[in-house]
Amino acid sequence: MTRYLQALVAGVVVGALFLVAPAFAHTGVTVEPAVAGAANAVVSFNAAAESTTAGITSLKIVLPSGIAPGDVTYVDGPAGWALQPDADGYVVAGPAVPVGRDVQHRVRVKQLPVVPALVFKVLQTYTDGRVDRWIEVPSAANANPENPAPVVQLAAPPGGFPNGVASNVPSPASTDHSTGETTPSPTNAASTPTDDDGGSPLPWILAVIAVLAVLAAGAYALNRRRSA
Known part of the structure; x- marks a missing residue:
């Protein structure tokens, strides 16, 4: 019984990791300096790999209103990738990155618009x-x-x-622009994994793991007493 419970706990932990990890993926953007109207701001993109069988080959970025494609210059990205402006933004593409590897690239914007929020739409091709x-x-x-x-x-x-x-765009998270880390906003949990009822599944997963761990510990102690 003890070995069964231990195996069950291990299975739940692994399953929990698979359930939670994809929810924190997607695409993130940071700006430095993150000040409206700033000149020569560097915009950094991180596109998470969400395919287990194919590598990323390109990213299409739709620029926010107030930033023209001609105002963007390429700073760096994956080896062999290059930037090509288009009508509403740009495409950065090149040799496919290895399967499971995220793609980071940076661009420099001549001047940010004087607005409270910027929205960058991203199309990620494999x-x-x-x-x-x-x-x-x-x-x-x-x-x-x-x-x-x-x-x-x-x-x-x-x-x-x-x-x-x-701004008519709710903040999905408050961003530490020096580190790129985000914390959920109290009024908008767009970056937080949620279930169908709008609540986070993480507390339930942790509760199940805790209960199974207690059961396994109890069974182990009982087995030791019987052996003694």
Whole structure:
């Protein structure tokens, strides 16, 4: 019985990792400096590999209003990749990265628009033709879309935002722009894994693991007493 419970606990732990890990994937964007109107800002993208059989071959970035394709220059990315501007943004592409490897690239923007938030829509293409479309903009009606576009909140420029300038994009997370780490916003958990009822499954998973661990420990202790 003890060995069975131990195996069950191990299985639940592994299953929990598979359930939670994909929810924290997707595509992330950081800006430095993250200040509205900043000149020569560096925008960093991290596209998570979500296929177990194909590598990423290209990223199509739809730029926010106020940033023209001609205002963007390529800084760096995967070996052999290059940037090609198009009508509403740019495509960065090259030799396929190994299966399971995330793709990071950086661009420099001539000047950020004077707005509180930037939305970068991303289309991520794999060698097998699969396309992950991170293009849904969080809104008051749908704060937690299934395929969220990355949103970056910008600090106000010196003197503040002009009158009438306001963000209609809820913040999916508060971002530490020095590290790129995010923490869920209390009013918008777009970056937090949720179940169908809108709550996070993580507490339930941890509770099941804890209960099984207690059962395994009890069975082990009982078995030791019987042996003694």
